[in-house]
Amino acid sequence: MTPITEVEGRRLALSNLDKVLYPATGTTKGEVLHYYAATVAAPLLAHLDDRPVSFLRYPDGPDGQLFFTKNPPPGTPDWVRTAEVRRHEAQSSRQVVVQDLASLVWAANLVVEFHTPQWRAEAPRIADRLVLDLDPGAPASIVECCAVGLWLRERLAADGLTAYAKTSGSKGLHLLVPLAPTPSEQVSAYARVLAVEARNSLPELVVHRMTRALRPGKVFVDFSQNAAAKTTATPYTLRARAEPTVSAPVTWDEIEDCEAPGDLVFLAGDMAGRLERYGDLLGPLFDPDLARPLPDRA
Template sequence: MSDDGVRTVRAGRRTVEVHRPDKVLFPGGGGAKEYTKGDLVDYYRSAAPLLLPHLRGRPLMLERHPDGIDGPRFMQKNTPESYPDWIRRVEETKEGGTVCHTVCDDSATLVYLADQASLTLHRWLSRVGRENRPDRMVFDLDPASGDDFAAVREAARLLGELLDELGLPSALMTTGSRGLHLTVPLNGRQDFDRTREFARDVAEILAEAHPDRLTTAARKKDRGDRLYLDIGRNAYAQTAVAPLTVRALPGAPVATPLHWSQLDDPGLHAGRWTIADAVEQARADPWAGVMSKARALGPARRRLDALRAS
């Protein structure tokens, strides 16, 4: 490290400067470990081989905390002009104007974003050039209470069984925050409207079968103590936290892929893995073979309609 508080980090073919690496982003206390910006950089550099396949070619929304998790939060869509030219960008034009999103295709970009205190990386479910053709469908299992993870585990089992019945593979991930995500790989031939409609119908049929435990009610006051089956990520320009991204919470929990068998662990919770051990968990390849089994929604839609009619 130089005298001016700058550390140089080799990431792929580039050398990236990390400024104030000793700056605390995750204060310790209350049983949580303290982590610095340097720790965040080291985590993302080690996670890069496992994380980048989930980021490449996808527009990002960056959740930045320049003063740490106790300071202000910035949700950044537009890429600042100060970012290096070698960082990829993609423009999205809407009625309100043009947004220039950051795209993270390599480890150097990942390290640079960590230096910018981009703690959490929220990715699109579609890729550049096919923005309205999602290749991921995400169900967010959001418990009524953060302490009720048993309800999350049970909802995941029920949803996974229904998706199996529909012929759709699914992968599990802790969110690092409250619940679990179930991700279904798609072949990218359907648009967001069709994908969202399908996800909504899946959630509704499951909630109708278990009305005392599950709900699709968007308003919290209408949910009671039932778990919310949230399908809102499945829309154009919406984002979902990327696998192995860090959450802005004490202890630096990480959104971490897991095996279906790990649902049987009564000690499982949304923040089970942190930057200290998430890479080790992911190296066990919990999603082995799942993401390569992309499906079309046509056959699944016919099975779902038959199930609803029965």
């Protein structure tokens, strides 16, 4: 029998709570739901607020079928908010916007990664943040990503911009910069300039092109996720990996001290303690006083 629970006045049917989703740790679906509802709901909802969500679904765990969807899944309750999304002049669709705890629990019950764009539903294609995805090519690891991230932090600071960081929850590192509202194409162009400059300054470490043959042993500075049609793993989302890894905010001290890949791997069970110690390290992204325009030369 499928358990029925009530969340903020909404009745939800939660399925297969004893199902093991992460065999490496024995983590069950019920534990995943508890993580979202009880551990990270407040900061995660802040990062999901008014942003159309794309879902990477993995209902049978990371070793099962994975499929990416931007449309509201079949059976989406009518009380879950959706918004019309127009990424291009001639193309529009509707997507889920996770605005409250009930919607978060409903989405988590589908077993998903949460992915969001750099803009809000109320202002499509107008970015309020810049993202740089640092993706290592083996044998490079997050250790090399940290070195590149530190260089980029200083480069952004030279333009009056402040970078904050999180792990991707996979192999790499994400840098996030709060911006005054800026058209996505302008942010993309500026991010590309940064990637090229990083490649020119750190040629032994960095590539800025996606070509696989160029990437072994180097860090790909992926600027493309600033495009209006692209999304990035939302802070605090679990990832479809062997273990329940989290796209976790980190301090610059932790980045400077990173000496081995395992130094910046965080699991669901780590997050309550980190939130108690640090709060939301990406909270400054919401401070309008910290949002800066791109430099004139961008």
